[in-house]
């Protein structure tokens with residue numbers, strides 16, 4: 001790998017597995033030290049398996065294999081004090097902070113009238129407030145470093161267009177898109193860039209368990225809407241490493257004039 005992130009330190013949430021793990025390994029392989037946070041325990045509402053402390057330990061092992069350092073914390077992004085503590089420990093270990101990847105999120109397929117008050121609240125709390133907490137926990141450290149930096153909010157194709165049968169998820173990911181744009185305006189004067197990334201379907205544990213059956217079931221209530229997510233490219237879905245390549249670019253100086261942008265890595269699925 002290029003070494004284009006040599007000397008940088010990145011704070012990543014949802015790093016135990018899936019895309020978060022891929023971000024940690026990719027950024028480390030380009031030279032960054034990593035502060036990795038994950039709940040690594042039972043997730044509310046979801047129809048797929050939850051991540052475990054062993055998953056987070058495996059991410060640490062993979063990062064260490066690249067030769068870079070990693071500090072991990074089993075923390076819920078809904079816990080701002082816990083996130084601040086994790087960032088503080090990481091900055092004490094590595095001496096600085098340059099980048100934040102707010103990646104932790106949950107996804108629940110439900111028709112609008114199946115969404116309970118608890119389910120709506122949990123999706124918004126994790127996907128929106130958790131993302132906000134992640135930024136708040138680290139942004140001042142980046143600003144205080146005086147070197148500028150890069151903040152990447154992981155939204156979704158559902159942050160650019162509706163994802164049928166996920167009103168709460170679509171609302172939450174549109175909120176993340178708006179959050180990135182608004183933060184980009186305020187952080188610009190510190191040379192801190194803020195962008196949102198919009199994956200289409202990605203092959204991660206989020207798509208496992210009962211998720212496929214859950215999606216089939218809700219789409220059966222209105223099969224016409226199945227077409228809404230069709231990709232242009234033949235592969236149909238991305239791998240976590242494809243999203244990590246974009247995140248790595250956004251953190252690097254190669255993207256030094258990219259801010260307030262919505263970067264879709266969705267095989268074209270949001271184009272119509």
Ligand SMILES: NC(=O)c1ccc[n+]([C@@H]2O[C@H](COP(=O)([O-])OP(=O)(O)OC[C@H]3O[C@@H](n4cnc5c(N)ncnc54)[C@H](O)[C@@H]3O)[C@@H](O)[C@H]2O)c1
Nearest residue numbers: 014018019038039051076077104105156201202204205206
């Ligand atoms: N997989 C997809 O098809 C897809 C598509 C578009 C966007 N996304 C988004 O990408 C991001 C990563 O998803 P993934 O596919 O890797 O899913 P995943 O479920 O495989 O991994 C998500 C990780 O986040 C952690 N997490 C969830 N809530 C947390 C919380 N409150 N505090 C701390 N950690 C928490 C989980 O424990 C898990 O390790 C999410 O924001 C998701 O909404 C996923």
